[in-house]
Amino acid sequence: MRVPQLSCFEEWPKGLADCPSSRDIARILPGPRWMAIEGEQKAPLFLSTLLHGNEKTSFHVLSALANDYAGKRPPRSLLIFVGNVAAAALGKRVLDEQPDYNRIWHGGIHDQTPEHVMAEAVKHKVAAAHPFAAIDIHNTTGRNPHYGCVSSMRAADLYMLQYFADIGVYYQNPPTTLSIAFSKICPSITIECGQSGNMVGFNRALALVRHVLALDAFPKDTTLAPEFRLFETVGRVLVDPEKSISFTGDDMPDSDIVLDSNIEAFNFTDLPAKSVFARSNLGENPLRVINEFGENLTADFFDQIDGQIQVKRQVTPAMITSDTAIIRQDCLSYLMVPMDTD
Numbered sequence: 001m002r003v004p005q006l007s008c009f010e011e012w013p014k015g016l017a018d019c020p021s022s023r024d025i026a027r028i029l030p031g032p033r034w035m036a037i038e039g040e041q042k043a044p045l046f047l048s049t050l051l052h053g054n055e056k057t058s059f060h061v062l063s064a065l066a067n068d069y070a071g072k073r074p075p076r077s078l079l080i081f082v083g084n085v086a087a088a089a090l091g092k093r094v095l096d097e098q099p100d101y102n103r104i105w106h107g108g109i110h111d112q113t114p115e116h117v118m119a120e121a122v123k124h125k126v127a128a129a130h131p132f133a134a135i136d137i138h139n140t141t142g143r144n145p146h147y148g149c150v151s152s153m154r155a156a157d158l159y160m161l162q163y164f165a166d167i168g169v170y171y172q173n174p175p176t177t178l179s180i181a182f183s184k185i186c187p188s189i190t191i192e193c194g195q196s197g198n199m200v201g202f203n204r205a206l207a208l209v210r211h212v213l214a215l216d217a218f219p220k221d222t223t224l225a226p227e228f229r230l231f232e233t234v235g236r237v238l239v240d241p242e243k244s245i246s247f248t249g250d251d252m253p254d255s256d257i258v259l260d261s262n263i264e265a266f267n268f269t270d271l272p273a274k275s276v277f278a279r280s281n282l283g284e285n286p287l288r289v290i291n292e293f294g295e296n297l298t299a300d301f302f303d304q305i306d307g308q309i310q311v312k313r314q315v316t317p318a319m320i321t322s323d324t325a326i327i328r329q330d331c332l333s334y335l336m337v338p339m340d341t342d
């Protein structure tokens with residue numbers, strides 16, 4: 001088994017601070033890498049970057065931190081994992097022969113790829129350092145506002161969530177993500193910074209990282225601000241891999257499922273019952289809604305009426321993408337409902 005070797009940098013790698021693009025990172029770091037930067041406070045902030053090679057914001061945050069702290073200690077130690085360098089060099093989320101780097105953090109006995117072994121080693125290293133918090137930085141493929149995701153209702157997790165954005169998501173699915181695995185170790189958040197290149201998302205991500213580095217302790221208060229919208233995910237929408245996908249205007253009359261060409265506009269929009277989610281003339285719905293336990297909830301969420309796939313109850317989609325490669329690799333959408341926090 002070829003396990004990616006994790007060599008460790010104990011200072012900022014040369015060239016990182018002024019590296020112009022995540023595509024060039026392979027010249028500085030030839031594979032997944034680990035950095036341990038000593039700061040004033042010992043309990044480190046763990047940062048996870050480039051788990052998806054085409055999501056560039058984490059790279060730019062890393063480069064900005066290398067600039068901030070060139071020749072001086074950060075207020076708190078940093079442990080940084082730089083994930084899928086090979087995919088980043090090619091501008092891809094993941095390479096064909098690799099597992100998704102954000103689906104390797106909790107494996108069953110059948111999932112022991114070299115990347116799972118590497119993820120286990122990273123988890124052990126971070127846990128042994130008694131981390132202060134973990135932040136995993138991502139972009140969305142489709143158009144979304146920036147938002148955070150947590151899988152614990154701890155005060156510290158909610159604090160980071162509200163600091164980053166005014167929308168948050170509580171999720172337990174898929175259970176193989178980094179932030180769910182690390183939430184068992186320390187306060188943990190995934191931040192979704194809009195699409196790659198979105199400056200608002202980048203500025204918010206950098207502000208959150210700088211703020212957490214400077215904190216002595218997290219506030220204990222778990223109150224959510226009245227304007228803060230917290231959702232929980234209830235399922236992921238998968239498309240039957242055998243069925244063809246097209247978009248309105250594509251002129252593919254025989255396609256099994258037709259999605260609105262503007263479907264990304266549904267992201268974080270409340271869809272009332274009977275809204276049309278997609279169209280299909282097949283006898284059987286080609287969409288599946290699967291929850292965190294792998295249960296099929298399709299009949300709870302979708303009705304198929306006269307060629308329309310309608311939502312059965314009010315839901316709020318997120319992470320919808322019209323990139324068919326990502327739909328096939330990951331999913332079409334997540335479905336969410338407002339979280340009941342009482």
Ligand SMILES: [Zn+2]
Nearest residue numbers: 052055138139
């Ligand atoms: Zn991602």
